[in-house]
Amino acid sequence: MSEIAFRRLDDGFDRWDALLDLILASFAYMNGRIDPPSSALALTSETLKAKAFSEIAYAALDGEQLVGCIFCRPELESLYVGKLAVLPTAQGKGIGKRLLALAETKARELGLKTLRLETRIELTDNHATFAAWGFRKTVENRHAGFDRTTSIEMRKAIT
Template identity: 75%
Template sequence: MSDITIQRLNGSFDRWDALLDLILASFAYMNGRIDPPSSALALTPQSLREKARNEIAYVALDGDKIAGCVFCRVEPDSLYIGKLAVLPTAQRKGICKRLLTYAEADARERGLAVLRLETRIELTENHATFAALGFAKTAENRHPGFDRTTSIEMQKFLP
């Protein structure tokens, strides 16, 4: 893999179809494994464009190929990490960690000392990955209409 560059999405970004393809490919292993299904399945190029307007978004580029992304939403006490995705063929190469480094810098810039994310209860490998990146489980949540835990919340407290 060549050198990965991280780029903040701005008004000149126009590869929304490719970004959607990346997210869907990255989240495909969840299909049939989590209930309710991932909200990624409802995304469109237009909804991603709108999401990038309202949130902080980064893409990881391997040359001109989109290899990863993260969307971050500013909350009163934290920066919420959402739609963190890495192309399956590019995983285990440090892209997730690099994207989170940019999120951490954004959080600090805004005076926020916590990164927050949610991951599905069934995806225990994600729990382990995020724990290795400094996140700790802080809550169990359930989607509307469910009488069981469907996701866990994890937070990383920034030094």
């Protein structure tokens, strides 16, 4: 793997199909494991582009290959982190942590005190990874129509 470059997704970015493929490949391990299914399955290239322009999004590139992305949305006190994805073949190399560092920098610039994310209750490996990165479980949630916990919220204080 060469040096990873990070770029903000803007009007100059035109690889929406490849970005969608990256997200779907990164989230594929969840298929059949979480209920309800991931919202990533409902994304299209067009809705992904609209999401990138209505939120703050970054891509990680290894040369020309897209290897990761993160989408962030400012809230009242937090920067919400969603669709943090790293290509399975590129996982374990610090890309996710570096994408979160970009989110932390953006939160500071916006004067926000925390990063906030949600992860599915079944994905205990994700819980452990985010905890190792400084996130703490704050709330259990359930999707509409479910009588059990389906996700947890985790927050990381920005210092």
